[in-house]
Amino acid sequence: MKLHPTLYGLRDAFRNYCTQYAPDIMAFCSDSLLQDHAERPLSAQSLEVCQKLLKQPPGACATTQSLLDAVRSATPHVCWRQSYTEKDAGIDAFYLSNYGWFNLIAPSGPFVSDTLRLSVGYWEKGLFYPRHWHEPEEIYLTIAGSATFLSDGRDPIDAGAGATICHYSNQPHAADFSNAPLLAAAFWRGRELEAKPIL
Numbered sequence: 001m002k003l004h005p006t007l008y009g010l011r012d013a014f015r016n017y018c019t020q021y022a023p024d025i026m027a028f029c030s031d032s033l034l035q036d037h038a039e040r041p042l043s044a045q046s047l048e049v050c051q052k053l054l055k056q057p058p059g060a061c062a063t064t065q066s067l068l069d070a071v072r073s074a075t076p077h078v079c080w081r082q083s084y085t086e087k088d089a090g091i092d093a094f095y096l097s098n099y100g101w102f103n104l105i106a107p108s109g110p111f112v113s114d115t116l117r118l119s120v121g122y123w124e125k126g127l128f129y130p131r132h133w134h135e136p137e138e139i140y141l142t143i144a145g146s147a148t149f150l151s152d153g154r155d156p157i158d159a160g161a162g163a164t165i166c167h168y169s170n171q172p173h174a175a176d177f178s179n180a181p182l183l184a185a186a187f188w189r190g191r192e193l194e195a196k197p198i199l
């Protein structure tokens with residue numbers, strides 16, 4: 001069974017974007033973004049937040065518009081998930097109604113890689129992602145909307161569409177979505193690529 005065509009379209013959109021505009025992400029990924037991936041179809045799963053992303057998407061910029069369009073096309077055909085529950089500190093029902101993510105490239109698929117995880121996350125306006133950390137190194141690519149990234153060891157970064165924000169292994173970071181929603185990709189490399197972040 002092949003993956004849904006919109007997943008190939010989304011991978012192509014990331015490959016094209018990073019090749020043209022994000023040499024830092026290309027270097028971070030080495031061959032893992034452009035290689036031929038094994039494929040593992042996953043059952044599609046929707047979340048409450050998907051309707052918000054489809055009905056009223058945040059604003060992209062000229063270079064990220066194709067990524068936003070490709071994410072929205074793929075949204076009904078991917079497995080949207082959440083890492084947290086109300087038992088996690090700083091996470092409540094409002095947070096869980098207004099956020100979600102899916103893997104595009106990951107050890108568990110749908111495109112399979114043991115060296116790269118590329119996930120896409122969406123947070124509605126009004127959320128605060130509490131301070132957390134994880135072993136893999138990370139680059140966020142902001143696709144649409146904006147957020148303030150608060151990372152240990154540096155000044156806050158106000159990031160609009162088309163920004164990259166890097167975190168080294170286990171660098172604590174948080175994100176403030178009080179002013180706008182954010183659609184972003186997260187590229188991870190290193191060990192424990194699918195472990196839950198530590199809050």
Ligand SMILES: [Fe+2]
Nearest residue numbers: 134138167173
């Ligand atoms: Fe992170």
